[in-house]
Amino acid sequence: MNIHQSWGNVPQVEQTCLEQLWRSQTLPAAATLLPFGQGRSYGDVCLNDKGYSLATGRLNRFIHFDREQGILSAEAGVTLAEILELILPAGWFLPVSPGTKFVSLGGALANDVHGKNHHKAGSFGRHVRAFELLRSNGQKLICTQEENSDWFSATVGGLGLTGLVTQAELQLKKIDSPAIVQKTRRFENLAEFLRLSEETEADWEYTVAWVDCMAKGKQLGRGIFSMGNHATAATPGIKPEVLQPKFSMPFNAPSWLLNQYSVKLFNQLYYHLPRKHDSQVHYEPFFYPLDKIANWNRLYGKRGFYQFQCVVPLDKAEAAISEMLQHISKSGQGSFLSVLKRLGNIASPGMLSFPRDGITLALDFANRGESTRHLLADLNEITDRHGGAIYPAKDATMTTALFVNAYPGWQKFSEYMDPHFSSSFWRRVTGE
Amino acid sequence: MQSIVILGATSAIAEQTARIYATRGDALCLVARDDAKLEIIKSDLEIRGASKVTKLSYDLNHTHLHQALLDDVIKALARIDIVLVAYGTLGDQKKCEQDFDETLQELQTNCLGVISLLTLFSNYLEKQKAGCIAAISSPAGDRGRQSNYVYGSAKGALSIYLQGMRNRLYNSSVHVLTIKPGFVNTPMTKDFKKGLLWVEPDVIARGIVKAIDRRKDIVYLPFFWRYIMLVIKLIPESIFKRLSL
Numbered sequence: 001m002n003i004h005q006s007w008g009n010v011p012q013v014e015q016t017c018l019e020q021l022w023r024s025q026t027l028p029a030a031a032t033l034l035p036f037g038q039g040r041s042y043g044d045v046c047l048n049d050k051g052y053s054l055a056t057g058r059l060n061r062f063i064h065f066d067r068e069q070g071i072l073s074a075e076a077g078v079t080l081a082e083i084l085e086l087i088l089p090a091g092w093f094l095p096v097s098p099g100t101k102f103v104s105l106g107g108a109l110a111n112d113v114h115g116k117n118h119h120k121a122g123s124f125g126r127h128v129r130a131f132e133l134l135r136s137n138g139q140k141l142i143c144t145q146e147e148n149s150d151w152f153s154a155t156v157g158g159l160g161l162t163g164l165v166t167q168a169e170l171q172l173k174k175i176d177s178p179a180i181v182q183k184t185r186r187f188e189n190l191a192e193f194l195r196l197s198e199e200t201e202a203d204w205e206y207t208v209a210w211v212d213c214m215a216k217g218k219q220l221g222r223g224i225f226s227m228g229n230h231a232t233a234a235t236p237g238i239k240p241e242v243l244q245p246k247f248s249m250p251f252n253a254p255s256w257l258l259n260q261y262s263v264k265l266f267n268q269l270y271y272h273l274p275r276k277h278d279s280q281v282h283y284e285p286f287f288y289p290l291d292k293i294a295n296w297n298r299l300y301g302k303r304g305f306y307q308f309q310c311v312v313p314l315d316k317a318e319a320a321i322s323e324m325l326q327h328i329s330k331s332g333q334g335s336f337l338s339v340l341k342r343l344g345n346i347a348s349p350g351m352l353s354f355p356r357d358g359i360t361l362a363l364d365f366a367n368r369g370e371s372t373r374h375l376l377a378d379l380n381e382i383t384d385r386h387g388g389a390i391y392p393a394k395d396a397t398m399t400t401a402l403f404v405n406a407y408p409g410w411q412k413f414s415e416y417m418d419p420h421f422s423s424s425f426w427r428r429v430t431g432e
Numbered sequence: 433m434q435s436i437v438i439l440g441a442t443s444a445i446a447e448q449t450a451r452i453y454a455t456r457g458d459a460l461c462l463v464a465r466d467d468a469k470l471e472i473i474k475s476d477l478e479i480r481g482a483s484k485v486t487k488l489s490y491d492l493n494h495t496h497l498h499q500a501l502l503d504d505v506i507k508a509l510a511r512i513d514i515v516l517v518a519y520g521t522l523g524d525q526k527k528c529e530q531d532f533d534e535t536l537q538e539l540q541t542n543c544l545g546v547i548s549l550l551t552l553f554s555n556y557l558e559k560q561k562a563g564c565i566a567a568i569s570s571p572a573g574d575r576g577r578q579s580n581y582v583y584g585s586a587k588g589a590l591s592i593y594l595q596g597m598r599n600r601l602y603n604s605s606v607h608v609l610t611i612k613p614g615f616v617n618t619p620m621t622k623d624f625k626k627g628l629l630w631v632e633p634d635v636i637a638r639g640i641v642k643a644i645d646r647r648k649d650i651v652y653l654p655f656f657w658r659y660i661m662l663v664i665k666l667i668p669e670s671i672f673k674r675l676s677l
Binding site for chain 2: 003019021022023024058061062063064065086
């Protein structure tokens with residue numbers, strides 16, 4: 001029986017689910033294997049059609065926590081939420097936070113995730129001090145930037161294909177308060193977004209923008225830019241606690257709920273909503289707005305949804321992104337949370353890492369079958385033409401040509417793959 | 433701060449329960465066969481806030497070592513507030529039907545061995561005139577069914593034993609809790625098809641801690657199993673014997 005699905009619910013696959021219970025164990029003698037953490041990647045990077053999916057959820061023990069130096073070592077199945085529960089009261093924070101705290105440590109490492117502070121801190125993998133890689137032949141490799149450094153850079157961003165990461169050691173970030181000092185600014189178009197990005201990147205640790213993906217014509221590329229820094233002193237009423245989801249989607253919503261009218265209306269309102277320009281907020285709504293609703297992916301109904309995330313070089317960003325936004329608004333598809341972000345020039349450590357210098361655009365599309373896949377093919381083509389890359393953790397449609405162009409390290413990477421490991425994603429993009 | 437001894441500490445439900453006590457800053461004494469696994473759990477619980485964690489490596493099937501175990505536990509913990517018995521095996525019903533030795537082994541692990549431990553620990557708590565004994569039994573012990581009546585009779589006997597002990601220890605202020613978890617997604621049940629009624633071990637763990645805190649006598653986890661079992665117990669035997677349950 002298959003209980004492991006990706007967050008987008010597409011594609012649907014047939015696989016056998018296994019579990020790794022103890023970090024001292026060897027791997028099950030089954031092929032091909034793919035580690036499965038929390039299933040928060042969207043497409044098929046966490047799926048292994050006709051193979052075995054190895055759940056790591058039970059590998060969720062802490063191993064060592066140095067409260068003075070902020071060094072945490074934990075098993076790879078621990079979620080970032082569990083880590084936050086432990087480290088926040090001790091005055092530490094995650095060095096890099098993706099858009100949800102419900103991902104596993106191993107998943108964050110294997111996808112070399114990034115956050116709103118990419119321009120300052122680089123990708124997640126840069127803050128991983130060490131990890132243990134368990135191979136199907138029973139070999140255990142301790143990998144750091146110095147020791148087994150080739151295995152380190154193959155495995156960080158290595159999409160779970162080099163073996164099972166059983167445990168990892170993370171350098172945390174010292175904070176004085178769980179509050180974020182936040183500022184927001186409206187922007188009218190992409191040029192203004194780019195200017196705001198440049199102006200704010202030195203003084204603001206976290207920057208991100210919401211973009212109205214339904215706007216057309218003169219309004220194309222309008223949105224809201226938000227920036228944040230950790231507050232430097234305790235803020236009354238904001239406690240160092242991890243918030244639990246407030247609501248839960250108990251079942252799949254009917255597929256008509258998100259249509260071009262409801263989404264357009266939402267985007268209109270969201271853009272014009274009066275908001276405080278300066279405020280202090282709890283870190284949770286700032287970093288993880290969607291974590292408030294458990295199982296929000298069910299909003300997209302039984303057919304699921306596709307997520308698209310690309311990065312394009314800075315000098316081509318305005319042309320490429322406005323072309324993409326035109327395609328999206330013309331198609332009438334698109335969603336609430338479309339995100340633009342300047343990624344900095346700090347190199348990512350992984351051979352297959354996605355984060356690179358440029359502008360990244362991310363948004364979801366309800367799965368409407370052929371028309372959605374056409375739109376995604378167009379967006380992929382625009383990405384490719386401008387020398388950009390698609391994020392494997394979000395992808396279900398990238399072609400082999402696009403993958404090969406954007407990830408020139410893939411051939412070298414394949415030498416480090418565990419012979420008993422594979423994934424639906426890997427077979428798709430390499431045409432195996 | 434409380435002192436808790438967990439017998440069968442490497443089981444999934446036991447580990448999740450221990451985490452809750454660890455975050456409360458309690459002292460824990462973990463007993464199980466595999467020392468390497470105990471070490472993994474020990475460091476995790478210490479980081480989560482346990483004030484003290486001791487590990488004792490014992491094969492609980494060796495009843496002749498139970499007195500030595502109790503002595504070690506008393507050495508590790510100044511007093512005992514809670515004893516949680518959390519080990520067991522599901523066994524192979526089909527094999528048991530053909531082989532008495534297999535049946536005996538099941539009864540030994542799930543019932544007789546536990547009773548040996550309970551004998552020693554209950555006397556200790558009785559003298560202490562305080563404390564709680566919480567043991568994981570099963571709804572399978574509520575009524576015999578063809579699919580697992582060997583496991584069911586072991587757990588059924590254990591439930592009756594606990595009930596009598598509760599009655600005996602009432603005047604000594606010792607609380608006895610019988611825990612009856614339904615379908616739990618643990619390594620013990622890895623070969624089962626999972627459906628709607630299945631829950632994760634941390635849900636059971638929260639229920640156990642709550643039932644101990646509230647000094648409940650018998651608790652079904654999650655709560656709805658009480659009603660499922662009520663219906664199952666109400667079916668007349670003349671009909672029940674015809675069902676394939």
